[in-house]
Amino acid sequence: MTKNAEGYKKTTRIVHGAAKTPRWDYAHHVVPPLTASTTFRLESVQRAARGFSEFGQYRGELDEAPVYIYDRLEEPTRGLLESQLASMEGADSCLTFASGMAAVSAALGCLLRTGDEVLAHTLLYGCTHSLFTSWYPKLGVKVRRADFTDPKAVARAVNSRTRALYFESPVNPTLDLVDLRSIAEIVTQANKRRKRRLYSVIDNTFATPFCQRPLEHGIDLAVHSLTKNIGGFGTEVGGAVCCSKEVFPELAMYRKDFGGILSPKAAWNILVYGVPTIPLRIKRQQYSALQVAQYLEKHPMVAMVRYPGLDSFPQRALALKQMRDFDGGFAPGNMIYFRLDERKVSGVKFVDHVAQNAYCVTLAVSLGHTKTLIEMPSAMTHSAYAGEGPMRERGGIRLSIGLESPVDIIKDLEASLKAVDKRR
Ligand SMILES: Cc1ncc(COP(=O)(O)O)c(C=O)c1O
Structure with a gap:
């Protein structure tokens, strides 16, 4: 029996999720099972080859089960959590990561090439600042700063090399806010004049999707440390990136190759205890x-x-x-x-x-x-x-x-x- 969640409030849907989809059938479980299989039976080389060739394609709400191959590529418990997070954020898709910092690095890592620039707010979580100052210069990525509480200053600072606008709102720790619609508008205007797209990336950890859904205001990617309010009990470290179907393939490939996956055991705790509460x-x-x-x-x-x-x-x-x-x-x-x-x-x-x-x-x-x-x-x-x-x-x-x-x-x-x- 497939039950229809349409018409139900988000607060109700995050308690129940989608128990039966073409990706999994947990309709007989009141709580989804915790899966723990690093690898999956593939039945034939042909089916395995299909799985590899389809991996990373955005398939939205699938009408048939994906070919599960290996935990690092795609995994059902993590998939359930990702579908819940995407729905909470109002995003096409979501991918989870081993930590909030793994999510920050992946969100930007899948967009950036050597020679690109990031324009970031002056104040960020300390390890994000450290990522930008200690590591990005070694990769040939320049990070310039602007005061994102002043959208005019951001608009003035964008140049042809800028590939991503990066900020938190509320800002950790001062709680300054960034006007999400103004930042989205800067990106829309800039993209009228360029071949390689500019993206806006927010770290939405402080707010959580419960308090703020930046993609609904036009922001491109929302990053979370699941370690915080989404996990909620202080027992799991994790991260997530919510994004559009256009960004999803690069992000999925990035996670496959850099490998910073969230373990299904951590995903299960966040899914069963964190999200519904x-x-x-x-x-x-x-x-x-x-x-x-x-x-x-x-x-x-x-x-x-x-x-x-x-x-x-x-x-x-x-x-x-x-x-x-x-x-x-x-x-x-x-x-x-x-x-x-x-x-x-x-x-x-x-x-x-x-x-x-x-x-x-x-x-x-x-x-x-x-x-x-x-x-x-x-x-x-x-x-x-x-x-x-x-x-x-x-x-x-x-x-x-x-x-x-x-x-x-x-x-x-x-x-x-x-x-x-x-x-x-
Ligand atoms: C705003 C913000 N983003 C990202 C992170 C990093 O998250 P994690 O510790 O899960 O890597 C933190 C951690 O405190 C944070 O406060």
């Missing part, structure tokens, strides 16, 4: 994030708080426009960035106090976890900037709100603020 987790985390951000905003020892859900957020109108959940509700996410007034309290001392005393706020990198995590990007996730450029101003603190009661998160922050208050 995204709306539930993020709605709860957003509710708490707003309480925590409002608490911090009123606190005399806090110099600045950034949370897209706050009325005072400098890009509030843009947040309201592009950060929307599956049902159209405002979805500002679960990340907060703030800075203490260093005349009154030392940021490092505060975070150390939290690390050593708080029960429900944990000093750790990563984000989008069931547990609330705190970190200091200039010294940790963004240390690749070595305190320069956009990370010149040290002392900013990043909070990823978890599933605890907001009352308790605030209790822990309050206790540490009191304990390290220099005026006491």
Whole structure:
């Protein structure tokens, strides 16, 4: 029996997925099985040859089963997760990878050649910055920077060598937003005048497809670290790239040859536990994030708080426009960035106090976890900037709100603020 998901809400469809398609028949399982076969029986050389020749072609919703050959090429558990992620993002297709960084490298790696340039926002996740500064020069790919919060500056900086516009929104860790439609329009205009296409690539990790679907705003590729909110429980490392059917073949070939696949066991956990619970987790985390951000905003020892859900957020109108959940509700996410007034309290001392005393706020990198995590990007996730450029101003603190009661998160922050208050 093939059940039709049409007409059902995304929140419902991500719980059920497509149990029976020409690619797999799991209609008798309430939970899809975890497949663990590195290689597949091929029946005849002719069928095997067909599988190899068809691999990497975009086949959309297949009307017949693909020829599964080898785990690194295509695999059903991973395939189920990919079809769920593509549907969440509103993309033609999705490919998963071993980590978020493997996804970032693949999204750009399949587009770029030696001599191409990437135009990237000034501030990016530290390892993406490090990829661009330590490795791309060795490959003959130049990465130039522009302020993507100013679309005019981006338009001015694009030249005939620019092959990709690369950015995050919200930006890690400052939560600045990039106007997705303006970036898509720059790409559309530029492509009227060139043979080799320009692409826009967003790292949508902070928002997740629940809070923001960039492809619906005209962005070409959306990259995710599945390690974060999509996995959601802090047990799996993974990445994904959502893209159009035109990009899919190159990306599939890239993954086959560079080999950074997501293991089916990790895919299964993300599929069974992470994906169906995204709306539930993020709605709860957003509710708490707003309480925590409002608490911090009123606190005399806090110099600045950034949370897209706050009325005072400098890009509030843009947040309201592009950060929307599956049902159209405002979805500002679960990340907060703030800075203490260093005349009154030392940021490092505060975070150390939290690390050593708080029960429900944990000093750790990563984000989008069931547990609330705190970190200091200039010294940790963004240390690749070595305190320069956009990370010149040290002392900013990043909070990823978890599933605890907001009352308790605030209790822990309050206790540490009191304990390290220099005026006491
Ligand atoms: C915005 C963003 N993109 C990509 C990554 C890399 O993801 P992973 O650790 O899964 O490789 C991270 C990791 O923190 C991140 O914060």
